[in-house]
Amino acid sequence: MDLHSLISRIEAGERIDGDDFLRLEREASLHQLAFLAHGMRRRLHPDPVVTYVIDRNINYTDICVSACKFCAFFKAPDEVGGQVLSHDILSAKIAETQALGGTQVLLQGGLHPTLPLEFYEEMLRVMKATGIHIHGFSPPEIIHFSRLSGLSIVTVIKRLMAAGLDSIPGGGAEILSNRVRRELAPNKCDADQWIEVMETAHGLGLRTTATMMFGHIETTAERLEHLQRVRDLQDRTGGFTAFIPWPFQPDHTPLAAVRRIEKTTAVSYLRMLALSRIFLDNIRNIQASWVTQGPKIAQLSLFFGANDFGSTMIEENVVAAAGVRFRLSEEEIRRLVTDAGFRPQQRLMDYTPV
Helix, strand or coil: CCHHHHHHHHHCCCCCCHHHHHHHHHHCCHHHHHHHHHHHHHHHCCCCEEEEECEEEEECECECCCCCCCCCCCECCCCCCCCECCHHHHHHHHHHHHHCCCCEEEEECCCCCCCCHHHHHHHHHHHHCCCCEEEECCHHHHHHHHHHHCCCHHHHHHHHHHHCCCEECCCCCCCCCHHHHHHHCCCCCCHHHHHHHHHHHHHCCCEEEEEEEECCCCCHHHHHHHHHHHHHHHHHHCCEEEEEEEECCCCCCHHHHHCCCCCCCHHHHHHHHHHHHHHCCCCCEEECCHHHHCHHHHHHHCCCCCCEEEECCCCCCCCHHHCCCCCCCHHHHHHHHHHCCCEEEEECCCCCEC
């Protein structure tokens, strides 16, 4: 099949397979990918609405035994300067978020070697007393809690839900290829475990997101493997609310210290964003990454398949540790969306309009 026949199939709404994805990645121009991705976005979202959420990222600890080679944020357990946030600090951060119109917090932290499951349950109860939606604990954290406690994944998630957990973020996915994960993060859960956590959460009624951090040591085939795993799980459960692809930020990371890895260009990012929108036909929402790309490229993302501007991110620490410090207020997000010809709409985690 030639490229033009493939493009005609996509325009007709047909699902593409892995070979089709690889052909598009090799042969389609930037403009062709934008046209196809924007067409799919308009089929899924006919109204010219771009959503966003007001929240903050709370990293409850930076102490971590995973020692991922792509992370500039973590502190080793014996390293000076690591911390665990107190309940008073957590409550103050939530109060500030709510005062700014925030509806949720994204709660993630390092894989602390000694904190018991009861610590996280109490933290959730304190936070949930404020009424905030807690979008917390990525799959590597859930697997870590399971290992430390000796409890099953389903038991851990049920206990966290009982303490106040509302949904699970898609962090820690990186690339869902075990070859990549063994090299970059051998102490973190593998790709199969990441999928298992999400499938278990979906089965318990929790909605989750999915992410992909690309642009480091992975191949194009491994990017496809990642997308295929996510799409297959969504076919089984329908539990993902959104997909967020974002490029690796190499500065100050152990990986960049031993390998020369250039930052992903805006063009490469937009191509991957569009390919994700085209391939993931069963996930309604694709999020732009202004945190890594800046406001103007994020604005352009709205024509490459993205229908969501993500979070205001009142606070963000992990990407900032790699030297990238873009900041946007709600007013700026609304202006960028409006100037691009769309209508901004605040949302909740499950995409219910506020």
